[in-house]
Amino acid sequence: MTNTTVNSLGIHDIALATTTFSLDMKELADANGVDVNKYRTGIGQDMQSVPADDEDIVTLAAAAAQPIIDRHGVDDISTVILATETGVDQSKSAGLFVHSLLGLPPNARVVEVKQACYAGTAGLQFAAGLLSRNSDEKVLVITTDIARYDVGSSGEGTQGAAAVALLLVANDPAIALLDPVSGFYSNDIMDFWRPNYRSTARVDGKQSVAAYLEATIQAVDDYLDKGGLPLSSFAAFCYHQPFTKMAYKAHKNLLHSHGIEADAERMEHDLAASTIYNRAIGNSYTASLYVGLLSLLDHSHDLSGQHIALLSYGSGCVAEFFTITMQPGYREHLRAADTQRSLAARTPISHEQYLALRNKPADDGHDREFDVQTTSGFRLAAISDEQRIYSTTIEHVGAATG
Ligand code: HMG
Numbered sequence: 001m002t003n004t005t006v007n008s009l010g011i012h013d014i015a016l017a018t019t020t021f022s023l024d025m026k027e028l029a030d031a032n033g034v035d036v037n038k039y040r041t042g043i044g045q046d047m048q049s050v051p052a053d054d055e056d057i058v059t060l061a062a063a064a065a066q067p068i069i070d071r072h073g074v075d076d077i078s079t080v081i082l083a084t085e086t087g088v089d090q091s092k093s094a095g096l097f098v099h100s101l102l103g104l105p106p107n108a109r110v111v112e113v114k115q116a117c118y119a120g121t122a123g124l125q126f127a128a129g130l131l132s133r134n135s136d137e138k139v140l141v142i143t144t145d146i147a148r149y150d151v152g153s154s155g156e157g158t159q160g161a162a163a164v165a166l167l168l169v170a171n172d173p174a175i176a177l178l179d180p181v182s183g184f185y186s187n188d189i190m191d192f193w194r195p196n197y198r199s200t201a202r203v204d205g206k207q208s209v210a211a212y213l214e215a216t217i218q219a220v221d222d223y224l225d226k227g228g229l230p231l232s233s234f235a236a237f238c239y240h241q242p243f244t245k246m247a248y249k250a251h252k253n254l255l256h257s258h259g260i261e262a263d264a265e266r267m268e269h270d271l272a273a274s275t276i277y278n279r280a281i282g283n284s285y286t287a288s289l290y291v292g293l294l295s296l297l298d299h300s301h302d303l304s305g306q307h308i309a310l311l312s313y314g315s316g317c318v319a320e321f322f323t324i325t326m327q328p329g330y331r332e333h334l335r336a337a338d339t340q341r342s343l344a345a346r347t348p349i350s351h352e353q354y355l356a357l358r359n360k361p362a363d364d365g366h367d368r369e370f371d372v373q374t375t376s377g378f379r380l381a382a383i384s385d386e387q388r389i390y391s392t393t394i395e396h397v398g399a400a401t402g
Helices: 025-032 036-043 057-072 094-102 119-133 154-158 205-225 244-257 264-281 285-299 336-344 351-358
Strands: 010-018 021-024 047-050 077-083 109-113 138-147 160-169 176-186 234-239 307-314 318-326 378-384 387-392
Touching (some): 010 285, 021 025, 025 047, 036 244, 047 264, 057 378, 094 138, 119 138, 119 318, 138 285, 176 205, 234 264, 264 336
Parallel strands (some): 047 160, 077 109, 077 138, 234 307
Antiparallel strands (some): 021 047
16 A cells, blocks of 8 residues: 655665776876866866776666665665666667666666756656655666767866666665755756757856856755755755866855855865765766765765755756755765775776777667677677667676566
């Protein structure tokens, strides 16, 4: 029988996956004739994750969700919400490939959602709505993206790729409660977009930065108008990070607009821990906020019982300011060592190797087999008759849905 009483809805598990390869910003700086400090200090990036030939948003999503499935099994997962702006098909949800690779129950529903980098947060809130209807279910939200700009463009330094999977439950989540108040802001603008015929984004960089700053102020105002907690209540702030310096810009602007001094110590306290993974991964679009959240949790002292503020921004644009409250004992459920090991295990590549990967026609409709490169256990093996063929080496996992 459906139980509609929801006491404490929130995040029960969270895990991150990124690519097999990484590109050091020095490689990119030298090739583009740019001072590396523009990347390291100016935008706050040290490295970017680069997908292997046989990696895409599906393999990243499956790799992020696998540890959650290993820990909790697939029972009671009623819904998979996959958020991406790097869709692999105009019709079929990428979540269905993931559903098959992970052996999820046939009686789960699967859907893909899109609104630039905001979609993952929409997925989280949609999951909360579903759990409010039936508290016996679990919802798997997977944020997964590959950020790609034209070679040689100013956006190139902000590229990256990652997926973060989150398991949401209605009662006593192990990691964090999702607090009920959210502030929203939407505005139809062209700061960043990707027409259907392009594999790289179009962007007006300066406009996008200004739009992000404005959207943050507006979403926070809406949050406060709805009776949200005062800005002094938060142990940390976690922002969408197209590049880590953007979090600092947005936070400084927010604090100033509320008459709060934003000195270096305050900025370091509020933000630093949430930027460590993103400095090494780059932008992962809709996953980026949740990469930041994991970075914060993996690099902070015990935050049990404390409130964390999250700012989600997706170009186009939609922003949401919302908060979570950390559960007692949440640190026992994190996988910091695994995450750090997987980041350190990426193979550094040269600029030539990066260009070779970029120049392969990944999605031109022709049959092809992909080089065996990924070490994640999930790979895009081939395109055959315009169908994507995925494979996995993970035991007990397969096309359970037939
Ligand atoms: P740019 O023109 O290459 O860089 O564009 P710049 O000249 O503005 O320099 C960047 C910073 O580096 C500046 O600092 C420079 O002073 C500094 P700031 O004034 O900003 O504090 N700098 C140096 N620092 C130290 N040593 C040096 C040096 N040289 C310069 N030698 C831009 C930068 C971010 C616009 C570009 O990379 C871009 O277009 N990126 C892509 C768009 C983007 O990331 N927008 C962010 C907001 S929109 C968003 O977040 C949504 C998004 O994730 C997509 C989605 O929603 O799906 C993008």
